[in-house]
Every structure is written in C-alpha cells, then in structure tokens.
C-alpha cells in the first residue's frame with residue numbers, strides 16, 4: 001500500500017483505507033499500518049473526519065501522562081456513549097471525579113481481600129452450573145457462557161444479594177442491546193438528536209428495560225441498611241461533587257457504565273483465551289498443570305489467584321495480542337505538538353493499545369503468542385506505556401485488579417474441571433471492543449465425574 005509521509009506524520013487517504021480494508025479487513029489494515037509506521041503518528045483521512053492515530057509509548061505518555069488537561073474525553077464515541085452511561089464515571093469533570101474516587105476506593109486491594117471468599121464462591125457456582133447444563137457432546141457458545149460466568153461474579157460485587165441472577169443477566173442483555181443500537185449515533189455524531197436514526201427505537205426500548213430493572217434495586221438499597229461491601233452501597237454512601245449524596249440517576253448511570261466497561265471486556269478476554277489455547281496446546285498443558293497443582297480437586301479459593309502466576313502471564317499476553325479496548329479516543333482542546341507533529345485544536349486523537357502492543361520496535365516478534373514476556377524479570381525495564389490494556393493516566397481502569405483476580409480464578413477452575421477446546425478460529429472484528437467475527441464454539445469435556453450432593 002502506498003503511503004505518504006509528510007514531516008513526521010504518515011497520512012493515509014480514504015482511498016488507501018478502503019483498498020487496504022478490502023484486503024483482509026480493517027484489522028489487517030491496522031496491523032500493516034502499525035508495522036510500516038513503526039510508531040509514527042498516522043493521520044487517517046476518512047472524509048471530513050481526520051483523526052490522528054497515536055501508538056508510540058512516548059507519544060502516549062505525552063497525551064495520557066503529560067497533557068491530560070488538553071486531551072479530555074469528548075470525541076464522538078464518548079458523546080454517543082454518554083446517552084447510555086451519563087456523565088458520572090464515564091464522563092469527566094467534577095461528577096466523574098466524585099464517581100472515580102468512590103469506585104477506586106471501593107475496588108481497591110482491600111475490596112479484593114474482603115470479598116475474596118465471595119468471588120471464589122461465585123466462580124465455583126458458575127462452573128458447577130455450566131457443568132450441570134452440559135449435554136453430551138454438544139458444544140457451547142463461548143460468548144454466552146463466558147458472559148454468564150462473568151455476570152455470576154459481577155452480580156454480588158455490584159448489587160450485593162439484592163438482584164436475582166436472572167435479572168442481572170436481563171440487565172446485561174439490555175445494556176448490550178442499547179450499546180449496539182448506538183452505532184449510528186457514533187458514526188454520525190453531527191446529526192441532532194431530534195433527527196431519527198436507525199437504532200434510536202431499539203435504544204429507547206433497551207434503556208427503558210435498564211431503568212425498570214435498576215431503579216427499584218437502587219431505591220431498595222437506599223432505604224436498606226447500607227453496610228454492604230457492594231458497589232451500589234459504595235456509591236450510595238459516597239458524596240458527589242457538591243458534597244451531597246449521589247442521586248439515583250447518577251448511581252444508575254455509574255452502574256450501567258460499570259457494566260459497559262467491565263462485563264463484555266472480561267467475557268471477550270476469556271473468549272479469545274480459548275481461541276489462543278487451541279492454537280497453542282503446549283500453553284494449555286502448562287495452564288492445566290498449574291491449575292491442578294494449585295486447586296487440587298477442590299473449589300477455587302481467594303488465595304489461589306496469587307499462586308496462579310503462569311495463568312496470569314497467559315492472560316496478560318492474551319490482552320496484549322487481543323487488546324479489548326482497541327482504541328480510546330480523546331479530543332485536543334488547544335493546538336498542540338506531539339514529537340514535531342502539529343495537532344490542531346478540536347482534532348480527535350485515537351490512542352490504540354492494539355497498535356502499541358504490536359509495534360516491532362517495542363515488542364520482539366510482536367505477532368507471536370509468548371506468555372513468557374510477562375515473567376517478572378522481563379517486565380522490568382519495559383516502557384511504562386508499552387503495555388496498556390487497561391489504559392493509563394487519570395482514566396485508567398478502576399476494575400483492573402478485580403478483573404485479573406476474577407478471570408484468573410475462572411480460567412484455573414475451568415481448566416481444572418474440563419478439557420476445553422475451541423472449535424473454530426475467528427478473526428477480530430471492528431466493534432466497540434475487539435470481538436470475534438463469529439461465535440466461538442467450545443467443546444467442554446469433564447475431566448472427572450461430577451461430585452453430587
């Protein structure tokens with residue numbers, strides 16, 4: 001593909017994007033671009049929309065660590081998303097700060113320590129439930145089952161014991177439906193809300209379901225004892241920017257944002273893991289050995305997560321190769337210069353962990369799956385922004401420790417109980433997150449008879 005280098009920005013025209021996309025899809029194009037650009041800033045010409053793609057760790061540091069004031073959220077993606085997630089934790093400014101402080105402390109290491117038993121019990125219950133529902137040789141849909149497993153853990157963590165599991169799953173489905181119906185609003189940010197677009201009606205319907213499910217739970221929690229360790233309680237006990245308690249709407253927005261940020265990304269990480277393991281049986285073998293050694297034949301325990309070091313390395317490598325949040329958008333408030341490249345005020349700057357994780361100057365043989373990259377001694381000395389599946393800077397993921405703990409136990413427990421094999425090899429598809437382009441079928445064969453009673 002011909003590219004045009006002007007100064008230190010690599011310009012890629014719409015014609016080149018379209019030609020590149022037809023050869024292997026948008027992700028093949030992005031991969032090619034990242035290899036060719038070696039971390040140079042790329043300016044995509046998508047008609048009137050001309051975002052900068054930024055991937056070099058030093059450039060990321062400029063935006064996320066040095067110049068955060070100049071690069072708030074505010075790109076089209078965030079504006080459309082705001083219709084669903086409001087302007088608390090998913091926004092910026094004082095309301096975001098209040099939510100961020102509450103959630104950061106609610107999900108701190110202390111939280112994992114105090115809720116470890118419950119998380120481990122939820123994982124065990126999820127795996128038991130899956131085993132009970134297996135029917136002979138019939139494969140299961142990894143998307144459905146991993147999402148269900150994630151909701152098992154999220155439900156008590158977010159809601160305490162207030163929400164039946166079935167309602168939690170309905171809420172998750174409604175939020176996912178609302179999110180996908182926003183695609184047109186994201187693609188056409190200039191269209192006023194008064195002008196109808198496809199997806200609007202589905203969005204309103206899904207949003208009503210979200211309100212109908214969530215508001216009664218929030219109301220009951222407000223009237224209840226307020227001494228739980230769940231996130232609704234933390235939000236209700238916290239104070240807003242004005243020092244007053246958060247309103248029901250603010251709490252509801254934050255819970256929806258937590259679902260958007262946390263549920264699908266965790267499920268997708270697990271789905272890609274099974275795909276990768278089918279391609280790397282030697283990694284699967286080592287994972288199984290570790291799971292057997294740490295869990296034995298018993299249920300997962302909170303203290304197991306820390307000992308499952310190889311499992312954590314494998315998960316870190318899955319999140320490098322398949323970075324779920326593949327692009328994170330910001331908007332430049334004032335004119336800026338990044339490493340000699342002029343960024344005019346108002347420009348959208350797309351930070352792409354996906355690209356950063358594949359830069360050949362930063363990662364040796366970046367396209368190969370090598371969990372050993374995350375051995376302790378090899379992590380030292382790496383640029384702090386070479387690896388950012390959870391973002392960086394002021395908006396860095398508040399659920400990072402929670403999700404690593406949760407998925408580590410889920411993987412170990414599943415490996416301990418089943419031979420797991422993915423039946424197909426999907427490719428990544430452009431979506432809000434890095435999704436497989438078709439459902440991943442999983443064959444789960446129990447490794448020993450199920451304990452009953």
Ligand code: HEM
Nearest residue numbers: 100261262265266269324325389390391395397398399403
């Ligand atoms: C594999 C799973 C996950 C991935 C890959 C992931 C990734 C990310 C990334 C890249 C960001 C930064 C967005 C930005 O810079 O604008 C982020 C923010 C966030 N994540 Fe996660 N996340 C995951 C799981 C979770 C979970 C389980 C929770 C909640 C329990 C969560 C809660 C949040 C919240 C609330 C924010 C916004 C923080 C802020 O703006 O201050 N995430 N996440």
